[in-house]
Amino acid sequence: MEKTDVRIFFEKKGRAVYISHLDLLRTMQRALKRSGLPVWYTEGFNPRIYLNFPLALSLGAQGEREPMDLCITEDISMEELAARLDAVMPEGLRIISAAAPVFHNKDIGFAEYTAVYRGSLEDISGAINDFMAQDAVEVRKHSKKKGMITVDIKPHITVKNVYEGSGGICVDFRLPAGNELNLNAALFTDAFAEFSGKKEIFCELLCTKRTNIFCRTGEVFA
Amino acid sequence: MPMELREKIEKHLLEVKNPSRYIGGELNSVVKDRNKVDVRFAFCFPDAYDVGMSHIGMKILYSLKNSRENWWCERVFAPWPDFERVMRENDIPLYGLESLDPVKEFDFIGFTVQYELCYTNILNMLDLAGLPLLAAERGDDCPVVVAGGPCVCNPEPLCDFIDLFIIGEGEEANIELLELYEQMKKSGEYSKKEFLRRASKIGGMYVPSLYDVEYKEDGTVRSVTPNDESAPQKVTKRIIKDFDKVFYPEKFVVPFSEIVHDRAVVEVLRGCIRGCRFCQAGFIYRPFREKNTDTIINEAKNLCETSGYEELSLASLSTSDYSDIEKMLSEMTEYTEDEHINLALPSMRIDRFSKELMEQLSKVRKSGLTFAPEAGTQRLRNVINKNITEEEILSACTTAFGGGYCGVKLYFMMGLPTETDEDILGIAELAKRIADIYFNMPDRRRGQKLSISISCATFVPKPFTPFQFEPQISVEEINRRQRLLLDALKGKRYINVSYHNYRISVLEAVLAKGDRRVGRAIMRAWEKGCKMDGWDELYDYDKWMEAFAETGTDTDFYAHRAMAFEEIAPWEHLDYLVSKDFLIREHKKAMDAVTTKSCREQCAGCGLNKAVGRECFGKN
Numbered sequence: 001m002e003k004t005d006v007r008i009f010f011e012k013k014g015r016a017v018y019i020s021h022l023d024l025l026r027t028m029q030r031a032l033k034r035s036g037l038p039v040w041y042t043e044g045f046n047p048r049i050y051l052n053f054p055l056a057l058s059l060g061a062q063g064e065r066e067p068m069d070l071c072i073t074e075d076i077s078m079e080e081l082a083a084r085l086d087a088v089m090p091e092g093l094r095i096i097s098a099a100a101p102v103f104h105n106k107d108i109g110f111a112e113y114t115a116v117y118r119g120s121l122e123d124i125s126g127a128i129n130d131f132m133a134q135d136a137v138e139v140r141k142h143s144k145k146k147g148m149i150t151v152d153i154k155p156h157i158t159v160k161n162v163y164e165g166s167g168g169i170c171v172d173f174r175l176p177a178g179n180e181l182n183l184n185a186a187l188f189t190d191a192f193a194e195f196s197g198k199k200e201i202f203c204e205l206l207c208t209k210r211t212n213i214f215c216r217t218g219e220v221f222a
Numbered sequence: 223m224p225m226e227l228r229e230k231i232e233k234h235l236l237e238v239k240n241p242s243r244y245i246g247g248e249l250n251s252v253v254k255d256r257n258k259v260d261v262r263f264a265f266c267f268p269d270a271y272d273v274g275m276s277h278i279g280m281k282i283l284y285s286l287k288n289s290r291e292n293w294w295c296e297r298v299f300a301p302w303p304d305f306e307r308v309m310r311e312n313d314i315p316l317y318g319l320e321s322l323d324p325v326k327e328f329d330f331i332g333f334t335v336q337y338e339l340c341y342t343n344i345l346n347m348l349d350l351a352g353l354p355l356l357a358a359e360r361g362d363d364c365p366v367v368v369a370g371g372p373c374v375c376n377p378e379p380l381c382d383f384i385d386l387f388i389i390g391e392g393e394e395a396n397i398e399l400l401e402l403y404e405q406m407k408k409s410g411e412y413s414k415k416e417f418l419r420r421a422s423k424i425g426g427m428y429v430p431s432l433y434d435v436e437y438k439e440d441g442t443v444r445s446v447t448p449n450d451e452s453a454p455q456k457v458t459k460r461i462i463k464d465f466d467k468v469f470y471p472e473k474f475v476v477p478f479s480e481i482v483h484d485r486a487v488v489e490v491l492r493g494c495i496r497g498c499r500f501c502q503a504g505f506i507y508r509p510f511r512e513k514n515t516d517t518i519i520n521e522a523k524n525l526c527e528t529s530g531y532e533e534l535s536l537a538s539l540s541t542s543d544y545s546d547i548e549k550m551l552s553e554m555t556e557y558t559e560d561e562h563i564n565l566a567l568p569s570m571r572i573d574r575f576s577k578e579l580m581e582q583l584s585k586v587r588k589s590g591l592t593f594a595p596e597a598g599t600q601r602l603r604n605v606i607n608k609n610i611t612e613e614e615i616l617s618a619c620t621t622a623f624g625g626g627y628c629g630v631k632l633y634f635m636m637g638l639p640t641e642t643d644e645d646i647l648g649i650a651e652l653a654k655r656i657a658d659i660y661f662n663m664p665d666r667r668r669g670q671k672l673s674i675s676i677s678c679a680t681f682v683p684k685p686f687t688p689f690q691f692e693p694q695i696s697v698e699e700i701n702r703r704q705r706l707l708l709d710a711l712k713g714k715r716y717i718n719v720s721y722h723n724y725r726i727s728v729l730e731a732v733l734a735k736g737d738r739r740v741g742r743a744i745m746r747a748w749e750k751g752c753k754m755d756g757w758d759e760l761y762d763y764d765k766w767m768e769a770f771a772e773t774g775t776d777t778d779f780y781a782h783r784a785m786a787f788e789e790i791a792p793w794e795h796l797d798y799l800v801s802k803d804f805l806i807r808e809h810k811k812a813m814d815a816v817t818t819k820s821c822r823e824q825c826a827g828c829g830l831n832k833a834v835g836r837e838c839f840g841k842n
Contacts, residue, residue, distance in 0.1 A: 029530070030476060030530030048532070048562075060235075090249040
């Protein structure tokens with residue numbers, strides 16, 4: 001057996017939301033090392049456990065179904081792999097599943113988020129309506145090629161639902177993600193915070209969760 | 223209550239750099255039920271998380287205390303200024319990372335004092351905890367504030383702030399201290415005063431409030447005398463006799479964010495056989511003791527397996543002095559290679575650097591090599607008793623270059639006793655000779671560039687060394703010598719010279735050799751905003767000088783004055799088992815540039831074997 005690709009889905013919650021993307025890589029490599037699983041190491045000068053995260057999650061956000069790719073070098077059931085890795089995870093990180101990847105990283109098209117607020121449903125739902133009724137939502141964004149640029153993100157935002165959930169008022173929204181256009185959830189929540197602040201509407205952001213990742217075709221990324 | 227504090231912290235955590243440092247939850251951190259423990263200990267490292275989490279002593283004592291079911295030891299670090307601002311603005315008191323409870327509610331606050339430049343951080347942390355800084359102002363309802371570590375071999379500048387110092391090695395002393403506390407609390411006999419009195423009878427416990435210091439007219443110490451019959455005349459440092467069997471953690475707390483030394487560490491030996499005359503660690507950690515190879519391998523495997531670390535370091539003052547280094551390394555690399563673990567060997571001596579050793583090293587990773595000649599000429603190396611010849615340096619470099627290395631890092635010290643311009647220029651000459659070796663290699667690899675880094679520290683006279691009597695040279699003179707070296711290496715682009723900030727070295731000297739009166743200056747410096755003095759970008763020399771001036775502290779008196787042999791040093795009531803006669807003998811030999819053999823070759827009679835009651839080498 002040469003090596004086999006595996007895609008893991010994991011949860012990042014609680015205190016683990018403060019682990020930055022770079023630190024997450026090290027954290028996962030160490031967990032894999034502790035698990036004793038037959039993982040594939042990169043070749044070359046400094047062999048490292050191969051790991052790839054198809055879509056980075058920003059610092060502070062929760063992830064309910066985050067993907068991570070690795071390779072294994074021995075035949076092992078996906079259930080066992082997931083269970084053994086889960087057993088050595090630090091607080092806040094849980095393994096949900098392991099399976100052969102179905103899609104390519106490049107297939108990722110958008111992601112769905114939930115922002116949870118403290119405030120009244122009426123106020124927040126009204127503010128979201130007003131926010132989305134604007135002609136444009138201009139934000140400053142860092143671009144790899146052009147540095148800081150101003151973009152109108154409004155055409156890219158889809159607000160799906162505003163409701164009273166456990167823990168606060170939930171705003172479900174969807175943003176483009178992946179190689180072509182990747183919008184950080186904070187672009188939406190920051191812009192909304194500024195907007196609601198001007199209108200003097202109380203809505204304190206408690207947390208942001210990424211709930212799922214989708215392909216451009218609309219299929220769930222798997 | 224506790225949830226409230228966690229909420230307060232989390233509300234602002236994303237405003238600061240590396241937030242995972244402030245919230246706990248790391249792998250292997252020990253969480254207990256606060257209602258089921260009898261003694262709570264806040265182990266404070268008075269510097270940033272990244273530094274403190276790299277410290278091996280903290281890992282040992284943390285695990286050791288937590289091995290008692292009814293004791294709970296937590297980690298506490300100094301917040302970086304961005305988070306300190308958040309703490310102060312939002313009334314977040316200093317808290318333990320495991321429980322997120324305020325340390326003010328703990329039984330003990332313990333500082334490990336690794337370097338002088340963290341003294342203001344100690345004050346800042348006490349203040350953040352919401353406690354009075356002065357020990358005399360902290361009553362029975364406040365935690366007992368203790369401190370240990372190498373710097374407390376001269377604890378005098380910290381005496382105003384600390385209730386009790388643990389002198390020497392902590393593994394047994396900490397247990398005995400906490401046992402006494404637990405027992406007194408349970409029997410209802412506890413008062414802070416009575417606890418400190420009884421603790422002072424345990425070996426290695428120095429309670430400064432039980433001693434009075436008198437000074438002579440010239441400012442030197444006349445006497446240090448106990449003011450309570452329970453306190454011993456001299457406090458003798460603690461030593462672990464059976465080092466092979468000493469407690470060692472099976473687990474390390476594994477941080478999420480990158481720290482300075484982010485790896486598994488096994489302490490292979492304690493003490494040092496060399497006796498370099500400037501080196502405090504070389505004297506205060508005596509005698510030399512090592513662990514058996516099997517113990518080292520087992521401890522290494524344990525730690526790697528429980529942490530998942532991809533790097534393992536074999537730590538000590540001089541790892542290449544391990545008696546069977548080659549056998550130990552070959553057994554170790556057998557394990558580390560299979561497991562894809564990098565093996566790091568800090569503290570290697572040039573004269574122990576062989577082809578075989580290099581091959582073991584380069585099996586895993588070929589990073590740079592670091593050597594410490596410390597001085598540029600043979601005469602000065604003899605003065606400091608480095609016991610390394612120029613031939614050994616050049617031959618180590620020949621071996622290294624032949625083995626494919628193209629960079630060496632060399633550590634030197636400036637301002638050493640008896641140093642002349644010739645010695646400074648000797649550093650440049652040595653670097654050039656090393657470069658010549660590289661350029662004359664017949665089969666040197668193409669495309670690889672030679673890189674010689676020279677790193678120069680400034681000599682700081684330290685207590686319990688033969689150079690404790692020596693003055694530090696003035697700031698202007700250090701500056702001149704630094705420029706002299708730079709000029710001598712002009713145009714050599716492959717030689718890079720870096721310096722420690724000499725304005726920091728002066729502070730180090732004053733704090734290292736200071737007496738109780740220096741405490742006022744530390745307090746004043748902290749009031750002026752000094753903290754994190756070990757960080758170049760945060761160190762404020764001018765504020766420190768103001769603090770010295772305003773408190774009438776004469777820096778020349780402490781740092782730049784030669785001490786007579788018969789003068790009573792501020793730390794002479796502490797006994798590190800290295801006799802003053804020996805230090806004086808070594809000082810005299812230094813002035814004659816005469817070397818002393820390593821302890822393994824010949825006992826130099828420092829006094830330790832008498833105190834321990836056995837020879838350090840041979841028949842034990």
